[in-house]
Amino acid sequence: MLPHPLSLQARLMAAVIGFVSLILVIVAIITSATLGKTLEDRLQEQLDATSKVTTALVTDRARVAALRGEALTAEMAIQGGIVSDGSLLMAVLPPDSPASGVVATQNSRRGLSAADLLELTSGLQGSRSATVSLSDFGSYRVTADRTENDVVVITGLPRAEVQRTMTSLFTVIALATLGGLILLALTTALTISMGLRPLRAVAATASRVAGQPLDRGEVSITERVPDYEADPRTEVGRVGVALNTLLDHVDSSLAARQRNEERMRRFVADASHELRTPLASIRGYSELSLRALKQSQDAPTVENTTSALERIQAQSLRMTRLVEDLLLLARLDEGAELVHGEVDLSQLAVEALADAQPTAPGHHWKLETPGEPVTVVGDMGRLHQVVGNLLANARTHTPEGTTITLALAATPSGAELRVHDDGPGIDPAVREELFARFARGDVSRARQTGGTGLGLAIAKAIVEGHGGTIAVESAPGDTTFTVRLPSGLRSSPSPRPEPPVQ
Incomplete structure (x- = not known):
């Protein structure tokens, strides 16, 4: 031994x-x-x-x-x-x-x-x-x-x-000699004890952290080496500073993991809820159609059956869009689904606004683009989806008569695209989670329009996949979504696209 x-x-x-x-x-x-x-x-x-x-x-x-x-x-x-x-x-x-x-x-x-x-x-x-x-x-x-x-x-x-x-x-x-050695022993013991006190504080802190249940529940590491024991000017104190830095990193990582787990739980719950609604409709209308076909072959029955099948088709399409959006988000999370090429943002903005106008004739639509076309390197289809999702979001969550402005500008470091509306604004309670999956500022309005709550999450994933950023600023009567894409801008002699008719 x-x-x-x-x-x-x-x-x-x-x-x-x-x-x-x-x-x-x-x-x-x-x-x-x-x-x-x-x-x-x-x-x-x-x-x-x-x-x-x-x-x-x-x-x-x-x-x-x-x-x-x-x-x-x-x-x-x-x-x-x-x-x-x-x-x-x-x-x-x-x-x-x-x-x-x-x-x-x-x-x-x-x-x-x-x-x-x-x-x-x-x-x-x-x-x-x-x-x-x-x-x-x-x-x-x-x-x-x-x-x-x-x-x-x-x-x-x-x-x-x-x-x-x-x-x-x-x-x-x-x-x-004896007296000196005794005095030396006492002085040395006191000096070494004071010098090693930060190490004892580090050991005590590590022991307390090790005793915490980090594998379940809400995890938060609040234990730290006291500041007076973690003096970066001393060698022993730097050990305490290093442990505090490590604990900060672990705490933030655990908090991020917990947020991801909570987000995943909400995602699964919302996805289940979203899929359950169209599936219930499909089941109900299919049972109704089968019952009607078995009971009668007269014209009203055929008409009712046709209406039920149309509802089944609509709910199937909604469920398909939801599944496709979920698959797209999963692929974007993996870094796939982007095909890079030269994209004319000016032409893209014109087309996106032209597509949005017929869906909300009661809104006022405006387009602001620079004199020269703005081109970037990116995925044209996905960037078109970003602009379309932002316009659809503005249309869905604002009443008729709202003015929606799509503005494009070139910046020294990239391109900037803004979607502005003078609607009621975004509730501050949901602003922080606005780009989360299944986030909705107005649940009832979103359900009426068939929204899934994935549009802004998809837009954020696509923009970040291009190395850009997306942000929102909102106040009553003044809401702006801003997309900034990195450099890769080019000037082109092609003519400026004409905006749609107001």
């Missing part, structure tokens, strides 16, 4: 504290070594100076002892000598008498044992100065000199002061 992984904060703290600890240990070692060497050098200097004094003192005491016929001892040599603060070690090794040694302070004298003398001579074997440790007196720095009368004088100073200084230094360094 794999060990539990450390958190990012723990790893960062371990790395920082470990690195700083290593630096502090190295600094402590260098400082201690430097200070220790300095103290040892100073002690050696003091020892050299003291050794000169003791050597001279032993030389004098050796002459006196020789005159008296006495054996020279360390106690005799140091008698009356100068002892500095602390203690002074002196050992005398005469060539013709036993060795002796003493450790003297200002208030006492203690002789060295044979083991101590052996330790001194062993430590100085082959060198003038050495550090020796005596069992009863501690550590001493000693040096050996030979007098002119061949007496070896060993002088030593205690290392206790050096050791106390180094111990104090080690204690201070250890306490300072």
Whole structure:
């Protein structure tokens, strides 16, 4: 089983504290070594100076002892000598008498044992100065000199002061290092915790979003990383900004999906309703016709049967148009059904208005075109359908006496076609869904004229298939549908088409 992984904060703290600890240990070692060497050098200097004094003192005491016929001892040599603060070690090794040694302070004298003398001579074997440790007196720095009368004088100073200084230094360094590391750990933990707080906010936001039911119902992702945790000026903050951008995109995509699903449900419901009406009529009239034919063959029956069959034919045609419009929309959604070629919009506008006039003689029709014909690259049949649908829409939803104007103009970036009427206008409640499938501004009027509610949706699909746009502006007495087609305009020397008779 794999060990539990450390958190990012723990790893960062371990790395920082470990690195700083290593630096502090190295600094402590260098400082201690430097200070220790300095103290040892100073002690050696003091020892050299003291050794000169003791050597001279032993030389004098050796002459006196020789005159008296006495054996020279360390106690005799140091008698009356100068002892500095602390203690002074002196050992005398005469060539013709036993060795002796003493450790003297200002208030006492203690002789060295044979083991101590052996330790001194062993430590100085082959060198003038050495550090020796005596069992009863501690550590001493000693040096050996030979007098002119061949007496070896060993002088030593205690290392206790050096050791106390180094111990104090080690204690201070250890306490300072420990305190510094504790303070560093707290500061690092606080800093890293604050630095990683945006990441925790990102994780919390992602967890809340993951807990939402996104596969059903009305979906809306409202969770976001707070702005104060998503600062784009910091590396960690940019993660929060990126997550918010992603959530915005997902939220808008889910909203679009939901709108499409709702639109599809309405589409299916409306299509079912639209198909059910003519199918019910066809069924009713067919049953009536069959019953009439079975009952009688007289003239009135034949006339009624003929009328019923005509109604069946009319409803069949209406259902056929509906199905054809649905198929056309499906094909336009797939990017098919467009055959591009040169289209004379001026001639197309004349023909479309001429076709619309007989269907509504009670309306006033006007055509406005530029002096030069306007041609574009597109599908002539589909563009004719766009203009026809817009004119039919204006005719269907306005009363008699309304003036409908079809205007065409060339623009620097393309062609612009407008259908204007001075009718009652469009209800603001349906304006946003005006180009949706089965949308009707006036349901009763549309049903009377046989409209399916697909005309504007088809017009929008065709225009967008040409890379253009369609928009509407409406107010009471002033409604304008504007179609803008992209560039591809050409000037032609052909004569300007004549508008239909007003």
